Amino acid sequence: MLQDEGGVAVVSGASSGFGERIAQVLSRQGYSVVALARRADRLKALAEQDPRGAILPVAVDVRDRKSLERALGELPPDFRDISVLINNAGLSRGLSPVQSGSADCWREMIDTNISGLLNLSGLLLPQLVSRRSGHVVNIGSIAASYPYLGGNVYSATKAFVHQLSLNMRVDLHGTGVRVTCVSPGMAKTEFAEVRYDGDVERANALYEGIEPLTADDVAEAVSWCLAQPTRVNVNMIELMPSDQHFGLGFAGSRSSRSGGADAA
Structure with missing residues (x-):
């Protein structure tokens, strides 16, 4: 039995990057999509460009x-x-070590990456449980498993997402609700620009000489998980660029020479 098609999917952080592309792919596959984000103008454009109006x-x-x-x-x-x-929905701010990091940046990451996920899950899981079917996909990161210079608090928030996903599976056992964590490596979206406070040149330098993942790659991974028969629960998918050696930068790239890396 396949996941019911033509249902309703809620996608957070849908105004750009992974979320925007996931919303588009799910609409194309017949879902009606509730696209959540803070930027109303971006969401409006996303909805207007959807050929199905879904x-x-x-x-x-x-x-x-x-x-x-x-x-x-x-x-x-x-x-x-x-x-x-x-x-x-999630973000990273800064690359400072813990001893000189910004409490404001830490709070923004914790509030978005952890509390935001809990808020939305807590509000919608009772509905999925009551219908005895459904699928939760949490977007994690390889940063949860592989440390990199400056990753500290961001990586810790994604480790929370990974562990929560496993525990959600335990909590939801027998309810018919599946849980998956999709963990990308380095991908070229607006993510790095946010981390560097809008410094596009610095963000683009991370990708020099390499081919990163795209939002399409992540959206297709999510789609594949949803499309599996309901007897199958994909616990975790970890995907990385072929050029990336875990979370420690890229061979020959500027980020590798500096000892740092950017992860999704």
């Missing part, structure tokens, strides 16, 4: 549980029977 833009901050609960409660009838949750 993407509903919802501007909300996943860190704000009350606003999130209100937004989900106001979904139109056609977008209420949710069967898929993609916890994609």
Whole structure:
């Protein structure tokens, strides 16, 4: 038995990068998609460009549980029977070592990568459990498993996502709800620009001489997990560029020479 097609999928962080592409791919496959993010203009453009008109833009901050609960409660009838949750919203700020890091940056990563995921999961899991079917896909990172210079707090938040995904499987055993963690390596999206506070030149330098993953690669991995028969639970997928040697940079690249790396 396959995951029910034509259902409703909620995708967080859908205004760019992995989330945007996941929303597009799921719509193409017949899902109605609730696209969540803070940037209303980006979401509006995403919805307007969808050929099926099946993407509903919802501007909300996943860190704000009350606003999130209100937004989900106001979904139109056609977008209420949710069967898929993609916890994609996440970010990284800075590359400073812990001893000189910014408490504000730490808090932003923790609030988004951890609390935001918990807020959305806590609000939607009861509905999936009550329908006795569904699939949660949490977007993790190879940074959870392979340390790199400056990764500290970001990597720790993604280690939380990995461990929570496994424990969600335990909690949801017997409910018919599946849980997967998809963990990308270095991918070229706006992620690095956010980490470097909009410094595009510095962000682009990370990819010199290598071919990183794309948002398409990650979206297709998510799609494959959802498409498996319901008897199959894909616990974890780890995907990396062929040029990347775990989390420690790239052979011959500027990031490798400096000892650092950027991970999704």
